[in-house]
Amino acid sequence: MSQHSIANLLNSTTAAGTLPALETRLLMMHVLNKTRIQLITQADYELSDSELNALQLLIDRRVQGEPIAYLIGQREFFGLMLQVTPDVLIPRPDTELLVELGLQYAPPNSTVLDLGTGSGAIAIALAHQRADLQVWACDISQAALAVAQNNAVTHQCKITLLKSDWYAQLPDMQWQTIVSNPPYIVQHDPHLSQGDLRFEPINALTDHADGLSAYRQLIAGAVSRLTEDGWLLLEHGYDQAQAVRALLTEHQFINVQSWCDIAGIERVSVGQRHSIPSPTFLSKIPN
Numbered sequence: 001m002s003q004h005s006i007a008n009l010l011n012s013t014t015a016a017g018t019l020p021a022l023e024t025r026l027l028m029m030h031v032l033n034k035t036r037i038q039l040i041t042q043a044d045y046e047l048s049d050s051e052l053n054a055l056q057l058l059i060d061r062r063v064q065g066e067p068i069a070y071l072i073g074q075r076e077f078f079g080l081m082l083q084v085t086p087d088v089l090i091p092r093p094d095t096e097l098l099v100e101l102g103l104q105y106a107p108p109n110s111t112v113l114d115l116g117t118g119s120g121a122i123a124i125a126l127a128h129q130r131a132d133l134q135v136w137a138c139d140i141s142q143a144a145l146a147v148a149q150n151n152a153v154t155h156q157c158k159i160t161l162l163k164s165d166w167y168a169q170l171p172d173m174q175w176q177t178i179v180s181n182p183p184y185i186v187q188h189d190p191h192l193s194q195g196d197l198r199f200e201p202i203n204a205l206t207d208h209a210d211g212l213s214a215y216r217q218l219i220a221g222a223v224s225r226l227t228e229d230g231w232l233l234l235e236h237g238y239d240q241a242q243a244v245r246a247l248l249t250e251h252q253f254i255n256v257q258s259w260c261d262i263a264g265i266e267r268v269s270v271g272q273r274h275s276i277p278s279p280t281f282l283s284k285i286p287n
């Protein structure tokens with residue numbers, strides 16, 4: 001078997017400890033446009049010089065810390081393969097909890113708004129699972145919206161995508177369910193300069209403040225942007241549940257509660273907009 005066969009390259013990269021075997025395999029699948037099974041069944045395939053160079057370049061970038069998802073341009077989320085670029089946050093498995101809850105809370109044939117959609121992960125997963133929903137999604141980043149648009153087309157999801165600073169540029173309407181995974185890392189958090197986070201868009205990660213400023217805006221704005229009895233569902237950091245619940249309660253949301261991820265950590269908090277008795281109803285209440 002040649003030195004530059006798939007099998008030999010996989011073995012030598014792994015043996016040299018350059019990269020974990022799984023990562024080398026993913027990069028190789030990307031460069032050669034082959035499936036995981038094809039790497040096995042075509043193990044003696046010999047890489048051309050240009051394929052070798054392309055693979056080596058990606059290995060070097062990975063060794064420098066670039067996330068695999070950016071190198072291969074995709075990441076799976078809620079069973080869907082999504083395009084990702086350095087313009088969007090790499091969708092996290094943690095966020096699948098928010099999608100599961102969105103699917104449970106959104107009434108049949110209702111409207112949903114995803115604030116800060118990034119790659120479109122949440123909006124597309126919801127629309128893909130529930131064809132009855134009318135899904136809207138916004139982001140302040142035009143580049144992120146282009147990625148979301150591409151993903152929506154790939155997965156044949158009809159989503160209304162808009163550029164907006166949270167609610168500011170959205171049309172004058174209300175939604176039955178609002179979901180969001182906003183930036184929540186505290187400014188100067190040391191994690192921002194470590195690992196994958198170094199390569200992700202800073203405005204997707206941090207609010208450049210105490211980590212709660214996006215929640216203050218999203219919760220205050222939801223009071224007028226949710227229909228009566230509508231639900232607001234917010235993903236947050238592992239230590240922010242109490243603060244987010246307090247903000248929801250402060251704004252008269254009812255049925256406020258937090259939901260745990262599989263590790264038992266509160267990662268999504270929800271609240272329902274209370275129904276305001278209509279003037280007609282009030283006039284019928286005896287004095």
Ligand SMILES: C[S@@+](CC[C@H](N)C(=O)[O-])C[C@H]1O[C@@H](n2cnc3c(N)ncnc32)[C@H](O)[C@@H]1O
Pocket residue numbers: 088089090091092095115116117118119120121122138139140141144164165166181182183184203204205
């Ligand atoms: C944590 S990322 C979430 C991305 C995606 N929803 C997900 O869960 O993978 C936060 C997103 O909010 C967007 N964002 C930040 N500030 C915003 C603002 N003021 N208005 C709208 N979107 C904003 C960022 O561009 C980013 O795409």
